[in-house]
Amino acid sequence: MHLSIWTAVLLGLVLTPALADNHQQTEISKKISIGGGYQIMTINRKWLVASIEQKTNHEYWKTIWNYDTGFVATKVLPERACYVSIMNRTEMPSFDGLPQLAADLRNQRHPRPPGKEITFTLIRRAIRDLQSYGPDIFSTCTGLSTYVAYEVHGPQFNLGSCLKLDVLQYLALTYCHNDNFV
Numbered sequence: 001m002h003l004s005i006w007t008a009v010l011l012g013l014v015l016t017p018a019l020a021d022n023h024q025q026t027e028i029s030k031k032i033s034i035g036g037g038y039q040i041m042t043i044n045r046k047w048l049v050a051s052i053e054q055k056t057n058h059e060y061w062k063t064i065w066n067y068d069t070g071f072v073a074t075k076v077l078p079e080r081a082c083y084v085s086i087m088n089r090t091e092m093p094s095f096d097g098l099p100q101l102a103a104d105l106r107n108q109r110h111p112r113p114p115g116k117e118i119t120f121t122l123i124r125r126a127i128r129d130l131q132s133y134g135p136d137i138f139s140t141c142t143g144l145s146t147y148v149a150y151e152v153h154g155p156q157f158n159l160g161s162c163l164k165l166d167v168l169q170y171l172a173l174t175y176c177h178n179d180n181f182v
């Protein structure tokens with residue numbers, strides 16, 4: 001019995017500084033080069049928000065995953081558009097799994113296609129209360145053309161023109177302008 005108490009005390013002494021350290025670091029950021037550009041992943045543990053942005057010579061996009069409000073917003077330039085969707089938590093990586101995902105990231109000269117894909121159809125709509133989606137999404141999407149993105153499943157026809165974003169070689173977010181709805 002004494003032994004187990006001492007073990008617990010010792011473990012406590014060893015673990016406490018490590019945990020304290022972890023909590024102080026509210027933001028993790030990692031940059032990798034992919035093909036001709038790079039992607040930066042940022043995880044904010046305090047706000048439960050992750051963002052991934054990609055910059056190449058001809059393209060810029062940033063996707064924000066707000067695990068607190070449960071929304072995903074993706075800003076795409078030069079389209080100057082912002083696609084907002086409800087986060088499907090069964091398809092997205094868990095928030096707690098993101099640090100490991102960041103740790104596993106490696107620079108890629110020849111990127112592989114991601115193993116998972118989520119496809120959305122877009123409806124152009126002015127989003128009145130952008131603030132309720134969280135401050136990051138608000139600041140990212142303010143002033144852009146906003147679209148509501150609805151997930152689609154199964155084989156799709158007439159999806160229109162699609163834009164596929166390879167996020168960290170892990171997840172493809174494909175946004176399609178369904179011309180039938182315009």
Ligand SMILES: *[C@@H]1O[C@H](CO)[C@@H](O)[C@H](O)[C@H]1NC(C)=O
Pocket residue numbers: 088089090091151152153
């Ligand atoms: C969320 O993802 C699951 C698994 O792919 C799917 O079955 C479900 O329909 C999705 N929910 C929505 C609202 O699209």
